[in-house]
Amino acid sequence: MQRDWQPTAPINNLAKRADILSKIRSFFSERGVLEVDTPVLSRAATTDPFLHSIEARTHAVDGAKEETLYLQTSPEFAMKRLLAAGSGSIYQICKSFRDGELGRHHHPEFTMLEWYRLGFDHHALMDEMDDLLQFVLPFKRARRFSYQAVFQKILGIDPHTVSLEALQQAVEAQQISVSDAVDRTDQDVYLQLLMSEVIEPQLTGVVFIYDYPVSQAALSQIREGAPSVAERFEVYIDGVELANGFHELADANEQRKRFESDLEKRKQCGYPIVPMDELFLASLAHGFPECAGVALGIDRLVMIALSEKHIEKVISFWDRV
């Protein structure tokens, strides 16, 4: 244990990490995207049932009543308030925090790049993402598949119309053995299992997956149609999930409904009920510009750039805190 004071990442990797960060800043500076810096602590938390916020006990002044604040799981809400206030296109490189996430690709405290582009939809933002990745990584340009296309191609399943039974059969056919605690009535759980166990390992190079099932919309706009889809995209590099983007939902009422349904799901799962972000909802109600936004894990990006297999090699002190 005596050696635990030492960094998990070689210093040389930290130098390369600094180079990548500086390249990213120059990329956005050249495009006239404003760098911002928003608070990591908030009185509200994400309602996403599968993201767990870390709580902090605080006192505004010495002796004041104790108050619970939450460390952000992403800077999304604060940045969207800036957008509603007329900031124009913005980006931020900041720490985000997700409780209970530790592994080869995870650390509870990690660095996120998040940016928003006014007037973009998710396809225009994918173009820019591709440019950014070209700028920092030695990879060919991204290939793009819709969520539907990738499921049809690899599993012969239409994810928008498939029945729960057919999904269960597909999981069995792939010999994915799942413990009894996994919810067997949730279509999305099966889709995500097939995605992470079967599809992701086959995504070589840079791949963008777009237009998700409506049930996995998160904070994206829904495009009505047959089928209706969520205008969301994910970025994968050699099967590692790197970024998640949205054609952003601008409707305050719809946003509130999604928060409420998240909280309902949290209740069912026995997860803590957290305060939803009323300031963010108020900013949407005020009027929110048409835009697309995306969050990218910087640690994973550096990991991929340096061909490292474990995130500890690019984070100064992985779990040695």
Place this chain on the structure above:
Amino acid sequence: MTTYSTNEFKNGLKVMLDNDPCMILENEFVKPGKGQAFNRVKLRNLKNGRVIERTFKSGESIEGADVVELEAQYLYGDGTSWHFMDQVNYEQYEVSEAIVADAKQWLKEEDICTLVLWNGQPLSVTPPIFVTLKIVETDPGLRGDTSGGGGKPATLETGAVVRVPLFVQIGDVLKVDTRTGEYVKRVDA
């Protein structure tokens, strides 16, 4: 009974799975950006040695397995059971043929083996990595044959058959690696 949550999973941890004691070999935390987190786990069934993969919901708990390893001296075998003695408390254990399994061909009286107990009952026996055993049968080697390529089979005092170089003769004592079943060298008796 102890239970372990997925966030306590680590390599070497012994847990119960499908009513059998298992040891965790690999544990990977997997989480889609939006959605349920999983632990993708590889385990070895300690009863039959098979490797299984199982995907757990992150945060779920499973029962620990009461598995202990101890150093035990092999005392004797009577053809139906094999007898061992705990080196610490001198407690004796009777092990059936099914459990002693492949280890039996290496067991020489007084050798120190590893005995694995599950709920206090023998689960498996591992012989010492290196054993020293006498040859009881082998063809006489051809004097002057130095090609060294082929070797020949030799039967050891415990019944094991290993491939040996041609110069090795009946009555010689050999050092053998029990993990691979390979001849290491001839030992001066």
